[in-house]
Structures are given as structure tokens and as C-alpha cells.
Amino acid sequence: MKTGKIKNLTILNYELPKIALILFLVLALVSSCSNDDDDEDMEEEKKELTLDNLKGSWIRIASNNISNDGIIIEMKDAQGTIADKADSSFSNGDIKWKDIAPSDTENYT
Numbered sequence: 001m002k003t004g005k006i007k008n009l010t011i012l013n014y015e016l017p018k019i020a021l022i023l024f025l026v027l028a029l030v031s032s033c034s035n036d037d038d039d040e041d042m043e044e045e046k047k048e049l050t051l052d053n054l055k056g057s058w059i060r061i062a063s064n065n066i067s068n069d070g071i072i073i074e075m076k077d078a079q080g081t082i083a084d085k086a087d088s089s090f091s092n093g094d095i096k097w098k099d100i101a102p103s104d105t106e107n108y109t
Contacts, residue, residue: 049102051078073097 058080060071070086073096080097082090090096103109 049105051075051100051102051108053106054080054100054108057083071096 054075058073068088071088072084073080074083078100082094085092100108
């Protein structure tokens with residue numbers, strides 16, 4: 001009778017790692033599956049993105065083109081127009097940025 005118990009324990013010791021490996025693989029497979037709700041959430045987030053953070057006046061400073069430093073650009077809707085050309089070759093009223101769109105909450109294209 002003692003031999004039967006030892007034999008069963010030995011079999012269990014060999015089977016336990018296999019069961020653990022199978023369980024791990026199943027959990028990894030289930031956790032790697034994507035959820036369609038994530039895609040819907042991203043679409044809703046994109047709809048909520050606005051250009052509100054860009055509205056107003058922007059001044060160019062410390063750039064690699066010193067003659068353009070001091071330009072003031074007025075951002076309205078999806079474009080930026082030069083409000084003060086400073087020492088640049090641009091003219092007041094020129095469109096500097098156009099068709100601006102948010103790509104996420106902090107970046108624009």
C-alpha cells in the first residue's frame with residue numbers, strides 16, 4: 001500500500017509541470033487576444049480631439065533661423081497666419097500652417 005502511494009506521487013510530480021505549462025500557455029493565449037471595444041474607445045477618443053490647445057498667438061523664439069525669430073502666428077481654426085512678420089521674409093497675413101489636425105492629445109499634423 002505504501003508503494004502505491006509513492007507511485008501515485010511520482011506520477012503526480014511528472015504531470016504537475018506539464019499541467020502548469022499547459023495552464024500558462026492557455027493564459028498567455030487568452031490574454032493576448034484583442035478586444036473590439038479597444039478599437040471603439042480609440043475611435044471615440046479621436047472624435048474628442050480638438051485644436052483648442054493651439055488657439056491663440058504663438059511667437060517663434062530661439063530657432064535655427066534667427067531672422068525668423070520674433071514672428072507672431074495667430075492660430076485660428078485649422079490654420080496659422082502671420083500676425084507680425086518681424087524681420088522675416090514673410091508678409092503679414094501669410095498662411096504659415098494650414099490643415100492642422102490632431103493626431104493625439106498632444107501632437108498635431
